[in-house]
Amino acid sequence: MKEYDVLEHSADLKILVRGQNMEELFNNALRGMFESVEPEAVSKEERRRKIEVKPSDPKLGLIDFLSEALFQSDTNYEAYNNVEFDVFEEGHIVAELIGYPIKGFREEIKAVTYHDFEITETDQGFEASIIFDI
Amino acid sequence: MADIKSLKKIEEYLYEIPKTHKSGMRVPARVYASEKMLQEIGGDRSLWQLTNVATLPGILKYALAMPDIHEGYGFPIGGVAGMDYKSGVVSPGGVGYDINCGMRLLRSKIMVNDIKDHLRAVAHQINRDVPSGVGRGGDLELTPKELDQILNKGVKRMVELGYGEKEDINNIEEYGSMSGADASKVSDRAKKRGHDQVGTLGSGNHFLEIQRVDEIFDEKLAGEMGMKKDLVMVMIHTGSRGLGHQVCSDYVRRLIPKLDEWGFDLPDRELACAPINSIEGKDYLAAMACAANFAWSNRQMINHLVRGAWKRILEPVGIDAKLDLIYDVAHNMAKIEEHIIGNKKTKICVHRKGATRAFGPGREELNDLYKRIGQPVLIPGTMGTSSYVLVGTKEAEKQTFGTVCHGAGRRMSRKAAKKRITGAEVRKNLEARGIMVECASSRGLAEEAPLAYKDVDDVVDVIAKAKLAKKVVKLKPIAVIKGG
Numbered sequence: 001m002k003e004y005d006v007l008e009h010s011a012d013l014k015i016l017v018r019g020q021n022m023e024e025l026f027n028n029a030l031r032g033m034f035e036s037v038e039p040e041a042v043s044k045e046e047r048r049r050k051i052e053v054k055p056s057d058p059k060l061g062l063i064d065f066l067s068e069a070l071f072q073s074d075t076n077y078e079a080y081n082n083v084e085f086d087v088f089e090e091g092h093i094v095a096e097l098i099g100y101p102i103k104g105f106r107e108e109i110k111a112v113t114y115h116d117f118e119i120t121e122t123d124q125g126f127e128a129s130i131i132f133d134i
Numbered sequence: 135m136a137d138i139k140s141l142k143k144i145e146e147y148l149y150e151i152p153k154t155h156k157s158g159m160r161v162p163a164r165v166y167a168s169e170k171m172l173q174e175i176g177g178d179r180s181l182w183q184l185t186n187v188a189t190l191p192g193i194l195k196y197a198l199a200m201p202d203i204h205e206g207y208g209f210p211i212g213g214v215a216g217m218d219y220k221s222g223v224v225s226p227g228g229v230g231y232d233i234n235c236g237m238r239l240l241r242s243k244i245m246v247n248d249i250k251d252h253l254r255a256v257a258h259q260i261n262r263d264v265p266s267g268v269g270r271g272g273d274l275e276l277t278p279k280e281l282d283q284i285l286n287k288g289v290k291r292m293v294e295l296g297y298g299e300k301e302d303i304n305n306i307e308e309y310g311s312m313s314g315a316d317a318s319k320v321s322d323r324a325k326k327r328g329h330d331q332v333g334t335l336g337s338g339n340h341f342l343e344i345q346r347v348d349e350i351f352d353e354k355l356a357g358e359m360g361m362k363k364d365l366v367m368v369m370i371h372t373g374s375r376g377l378g379h380q381v382c383s384d385y386v387r388r389l390i391p392k393l394d395e396w397g398f399d400l401p402d403r404e405l406a407c408a409p410i411n412s413i414e415g416k417d418y419l420a421a422m423a424c425a426a427n428f429a430w431s432n433r434q435m436i437n438h439l440v441r442g443a444w445k446r447i448l449e450p451v452g453i454d455a456k457l458d459l460i461y462d463v464a465h466n467m468a469k470i471e472e473h474i475i476g477n478k479k480t481k482i483c484v485h486r487k488g489a490t491r492a493f494g495p496g497r498e499e500l501n502d503l504y505k506r507i508g509q510p511v512l513i514p515g516t517m518g519t520s521s522y523v524l525v526g527t528k529e530a531e532k533q534t535f536g537t538v539c540h541g542a543g544r545r546m547s548r549k550a551a552k553k554r555i556t557g558a559e560v561r562k563n564l565e566a567r568g569i570m571v572e573c574a575s576s577r578g579l580a581e582e583a584p585l586a587y588k589d590v591d592d593v594v595d596v597i598a599k600a601k602l603a604k605k606v607v608k609l610k611p612i613a614v615i616k617g618g
Contacts, residue, residue: 006549008547008549008550009205009547010178010204010205010544010545010546010547011204011205011206011211011544011547012206012207013548038577056387056388056390056391057390057391060390060403064387067383067387071323071327071380074327074376075326075327104266105337106337106575106577106578107337107338107548107578107581108336108337108338110231110232110379111231111379111382111383112383113207113208113227113231113404114207114386114390114403114404114406115207115208115402115403115404116207116402117403131207133207133230133231133232133379134338134548
């Protein structure tokens with residue numbers, strides 16, 4: 001199963017993410033978000049950031065999780081390609097983002113939008129399309 | 135789903151989707167476009183998004199779309215909505231994440247022939263001095279107290295700090311300082327994102343261009359603004375960077391759980407909104423005003439850095455290196471304004487998302503010159519194409535809450551653009567036409583290639599023919615400086 005695809009969108013960035021379970025869906029969305037804008041690594045040094053997310057609506061946990069990762073990236077000059085979850089509940093996520101220091105991105109993500117967002121169940125697990133303002 | 139078949143022609147360049155089109159629409163949706171543009175407009179979901187805007191509580195007259203309309207999130211880009219101040223809502227998504235993304239235009243003292251031999255050096259110096267800020271901060275790092283002063287006072291504070299001239303303030307929408315700004319309504323997270331981003335350009339379609347006046351449509355108005363054929367100009371396009379993005383994210387997130395309580399059944403979560411007079415609505419407007427002040431300060435700092443680069447290269451060779459600000463105008467904003475609604479002066483909240491304020495002569499908000507001739511409207515083209523200076527009209531105030539388009543408008547995704555053309559080809563095409571390019575990323579060039587956008591000449595023609603603004607001059611780039 002392909003982790004994610006970049007879809008056509010006239011103004012912004014849209015990705016379709018897949019995962020066998022919700023944790024994998026979140027992890028693939030994280031990877032898809034950062035890989036799509038092509039981070040320029042400073043080094044391979046591993047960076048870890050502890051995060052806690054309490055979504056405003058349990059159905060929107062993925063968007064709030066990605067927004068938190070974007071905030072960490074923007075303020076620490078890092079990109080993330082993996083996540084380890086300590087708590088993964090509807091309405092509460094505690095996790096460690098794993099990534100590396102960066103010089104910049106080819107394209108800047110301004111925000112993760114809620115537009116048209118929905119997680120759907122598929123034969124192979126879950127999928128979600130996410131639109132980023134760039 | 136609304137498509138172009140739902141549109142009824144009202145008059146030349148104006149089409150309408152009646153409010154009976156779908157349940158929940160409180161007003162009709164209106165689109166300014168030529169027949170030629172309609173096919174493209176129908177090619178994405180922007181009309182559906184426009185009819186969603188028409189469902190928002192308190193919306194007055196029409197949900198409006200400018201000719202550069204294209205699909206966004208929540209509101210379409212090029213969308214305009216005026217909400218009743220007493221009963222209406224304010225929607226952070228109706229402003230967008232890049233609060234007060236906007237345009238600034240500077241006028242030099244020199245003609246294109248004077249700069250010819252120094253253009254590469256000037257463009258290179260500007261590229262060195264104005265950081266893109268993508269992945270790294272600018273040269274100005276602000277303490278929390280210093281940042282709060284900029285959020286509360288905008289360009290007035292920047293000028294106090296020495297980053298500009300007093301006269302600059304006179305030539306900025308809202309004089310570079312929105313009333314009602316309250317830095318305590320901006321989260322620490324937003325401030326953390328913004329503390330080192332004043333004076334950074336960003337990526338995407340943000341750019342700096344050195345331009346020449348290519349064509350004059352109205353000699354008198356051009357003269358009033360100090361422009362003549364072949365005069366060299368500088369155009370700056372950027373916004374509120376990470377600070378503004380975080381303000382929007384914070385408030386959309388805060389409003390979503392409140393929607394049920396307010397009884398709002400919205401067709402799209404990105405339309406999340408609050409009654410203007412609720413605590414949440416007032417807090418958003420105060421935070422948005424801070425982000426707007428931050429964006430004006432960002433453009434002010436870039437203006438300051440460009441002036442420095444200009445002087446550094448041109449003064450030693452005996453060229454007058456002064457750059458004067460013609461105007462700075464926002465194209466992502468919600469503003470409390472007075473407009474005539476049904477023969478009555480009414481206080482409303484005008485959302486302009488990818489749309490530019492275009493007040494005609496006589497508005498109290500304008501400085502003496504622009505109160506006399508109308509507010510300058512700055513419409514950028516795409517790389518290598520024309521940009522325009524227009525002035526707003528009374529007709530725009532009657533029809534569109536004093537609003538026009540904001541640019542050419544995308545017609546092709548970045549992915550599709552990259553399939554059609556490479557960055558190297560874009561660079562070659564531009565340089566073959568005498569346009570110098572300073573951009574680190576070839577892919578960035580391909581994504582912003584002119585073929586990815588509608589024809590700005592067509593877009594501006596619709597605006598002019600609908601009498602929403604008057605064309606003053608056309609500008610052509612001679613050097614493009616892009617962040618990423």
